[in-house]
Amino acid sequence: NAGVTQTPKFRILKIGQSMTLQCTQDMNHNYMYWYRQDPGMGLKLIYYSVGAGITDKGEVPNGYNVSRSTTEDFPLRLELAAPSQTSVYFCASSYEGAAGNTIYFGEGSWLTVV
Amino acid sequence: GENVEQHPSTLSVQEGDSAVIKCTYSDSASNYFPWYKQELGKRPQLIIDIRSNVGEKKDQRIAVTLNKTAKHFSLHITETQPEDSAVYFCAAHRPGTASKLTFGTGTRLQVTL
Numbered sequence: 355n356a357g358v359t360q361t362p363k364f365r366i367l368k369i370g371q372s373m374t375l376q377c378t379q380d381m382n383h384n385y386m387y388w389y390r391q392d393p394g395m396g397l398k399l400i401y402y403s404v405g406a407g408i409t410d411k412g413e414v415p416n417g418y419n420v421s422r423s424t425t426e427d428f429p430l431r432l433e434l435a436a437p438s439q440t441s442v443y444f445c446a447s448s449y450e451g452a453a454g455n456t457i458y459f460g461e462g463s464w465l466t467v468v
Numbered sequence: 469g470e471n472v473e474q475h476p477s478t479l480s481v482q483e484g485d486s487a488v489i490k491c492t493y494s495d496s497a498s499n500y501f502p503w504y505k506q507e508l509g510k511r512p513q514l515i516i517d518i519r520s521n522v523g524e525k526k527d528q529r530i531a532v533t534l535n536k537t538a539k540h541f542s543l544h545i546t547e548t549q550p551e552d553s554a555v556y557f558c559a560a561h562r563p564g565t566a567s568k569l570t571f572g573t574g575t576r577l578q579v580t581l
Contacts (some may be wrong), residue, residue, distance in 0.1 A: 396474075396557055397512070412568075455564035457502075457569065459511040461532060 355380050360445045360460035367467045375430040375463050378446030385429040385448045387412075387457070388420065390441040397444065403428055429457040435467045470495040472560050479550050482580055486539070491558035491577045492540040500561040501541045503532060507554045515556075516543070544568030548579045 360377045367373055381384065384405050389397040399412030417439060419431040428447075432439060443457040445460040469572045471494040483488045493501075503518035518532045518541065525532050529548075534541040545552055558572040 394477075394574070396472075397569075398571075399568065450527045455512045459513070461511050 357381065357460050358445055358447055358460035360418075360443075360463055362463060364464045365466070367432070367465065369435060369437065369467060371435050372431070372433050373435065373465075374445055375432070375445070375465075377428045377430065377460060379418075379445075379447040379458070380426065381447060381449075381458065382425065383447035383449050383458075384425070385450060385455075386422065387446040387448075388418070388428070388430045389444045389446060389459075390414065390448065391444060391462075392441050400443075401432065416432050432465075437467050439465065441465060441468045469559055469566070469571040470498055470562050472558060472572045474558050474575055475577060478572065478576045478578070479552045479580045480580060483548060483550060485542075485548055487548055487577055487579075488546045489543045489556055489558070489577070490540060491542070491560075491572050492538075493560040493570075494539070495560070495562050496526070496536075496539060497564075498560040498562045500533060501532070501545050502559050502561075504557045504559065504571075505554045506557065506574075509537075512557060548577075548578050550581065553577055553579045 387402045387460045388400040391397050398414045401420040403409045409420050443463045446457045448455045448457045474491045499520035504512035505515045506512040518534050527544045530542040555574045555576050557574050559569045
């Protein structure tokens with residue numbers, strides 16, 4: 355199993371541009387998440403999904419959108435990129451919710467908005 | 469909502485010494501507390517976790533303790549080794565929220581020779 359795979363690993367965006375971070379998992383996990391990690395900070399939940407066709411906002415959803423058309427894929431869309439969105443983005447998945455179920459993270463996507 | 473505070477933000481220990489990282493949480497309903505290790509430039513990985521019906525859990529050189537009354541939990545690493553150098557995050561989960569893990573801000577542990 356590849357686990358959680360996210361692309362791209364690095365990206366520089368100009369202010370106002372849009373892009374999609376791709377995420378796929380091959381563990382047949384129901385739950386998928388997008389976190390952002392600012393330098394020296396913890397992980398903040400952007401959006402999550404409990405299954406195909408179901409998404410919900412996390413702590414910091416503004417400026418982002420997600421979709422979950424399949425169990426495997428959970429892309430994160432940034433519309434009108436802003437410098438405040440410069441961060442490391444982690445996609446993650448778990449078999450069920452966070453309570454007692456290991457969350458597996460992807461390798462991260464380093465995004466810089468200039 | 470839940471708030472998790474983590475201390476210290478940086479910790480330097482000599483190889484072979486013990487390291488302790490402490491977290492406090494605000495929501496008494498939280499019942500699951502994982503710890504993640506993140507090496508430089510890598511993804512966070514679960515190293516140990518504890519549920520609220522348990523006071524202590526050990527896995528080789530790593531242990532976690534939980535004090536529900538005081539709402540704090542701690543990570544203990546004994547006989548530290550250079551490969552323990554990393555950022556450690558605690559987290560808390562409140563039931564009824566499908567995925568809401570609230571993370572602490574992290575502790576950078578440096579194990580020196």
